[in-house]
Amino acid sequence: MLLIHCPYCGMARPEIEFRHAGHAHIARPADPAAATDEEWAAYLYWRDNPKGLIAERWRHVHGCGRFFNAVRHTVTDKLLATYPAGAPRPEIDLP
């Protein structure tokens, strides 16, 4: 089980307090009626699914209830940063 630091509550809490909410920084097409099939597919379905760093959304459902983002390494599952929704993805240098 992961220990996840909620940037709003300011503390690390066990994973079962949180709900994973998919990849972060995926923007819905600004003008849905004008979006092409390719744009919809990219928004809904195409994913990087990286073996390495991933930016993802979590929601502290059994805490403050708020969404935030995290950068995690998908091989070690180590959480390298958590940051409030709306903030840009932090640059992280891997050793």
Place this chain on the structure above:
Amino acid sequence: MARFSFASLIRNAVSGNARWPAQWRQAAPKPEYDALIVGGGGHGLATAYYLAKEHGVRRVAVLEKGWLGGGNTGRNTTIIRSNYLWRESEGLYDHALKLWEGLAAELNYNVMFSPRGVMMLAHNHHDVMVTKRHVHANRLAGIDNEWLTPEQAKAFCPILNISRDIRYPILGAALQRRGGTARHDAVAWGYARAADALGVDIVENCEVTAIRRRPDGAVEGVETTRGAIRAPRIGVVAAGHTSVVMAMAGVRMPLESYPLQALVSEPVKPVMPCVVMSNTIHAYMSQSDKGELVIGAGTDAYNSYSQTGALHISSHTLDAICELFPNVRRLRMLRNWGGIVDVTPDRSPIVGLTPVPGLFVNCGWGTGGFKATPGSGHVFAHTIATGAPHPINAAFTLDRFRTGRLIDEAAAAAVAH
């Protein structure tokens, strides 16, 4: 290839089983082939076998980064069934089930296919409605599936707890009698041995690290940890690592990779005659021929390549198992492990062409592709050999995520298969 027969078993028994020959060659990669298969799991090996056997494409190599069948093929709980909801899925999975029925004879290798019946439990009103819908759809399509009352379910699997006062009471079940299990390693080994006998090179410890393309965009070959290999046709069958391999050709996939885990108990005398699955509470159980109870759990919530699942996922499953089968409560678990499964948005696989000429993909089997191994290899071999899908896999395109023609087994089969 030394054929297995009653006579050969006797002969080798009296010589102390010391004279069995190797079942396939340890091939080193050649510089060029007519087709390459990336991934030496059951699906990749089956593809190579049918390419050689049914399409005469024999200059084929299967490139496996680890050992044969060391991916999800060797990590799954081996449940086989074909009672899916949609017409397309029924066609694909039942094609596989029919091949399972003759597979040991076809390969001259005992894959221990055991059609002992797969029972899927319904725990609430919604489950009952969905399960009955499946039963009716399957029967219209000529696929066996029947509805059982709780009492009938218990008669079929006597260790089942059908008390009405448990957290997830059993309100009924669907039973596919033709479903069952098979020995996972034997499936990989049987296909490997039969493909090898037809001239296919099976190259282990050979990781594909790049896909090379010609100026016109078509594939030219691959780079591997054992050197560069040229081929005009490449089939990617890399399960949880498909996104990683396809990225080498610049193709993004509608896939997410998750850990899925399973456990086995200490071995006990036969107590369970069938397979029981509960999609609602994420618990699957059957008993292996060694006597271990083989238990499948759910996936972790987040993308990962860690090959281990979180403890709270398996303990959640064991809670459910202890409630459904109270007499296994005191058993100890011997091992647990994880595999990385590649999940599509509609929980149906992708078997077909890609935007890159010469590059084919067979993936997205997620939590439930072992059952499809023979059928998947069979139709994928057709796709690679002819450059066009077989009618059975024609709907399972990559492009369906753009056109919207999804095959939504996600709603149909809850999460796991």
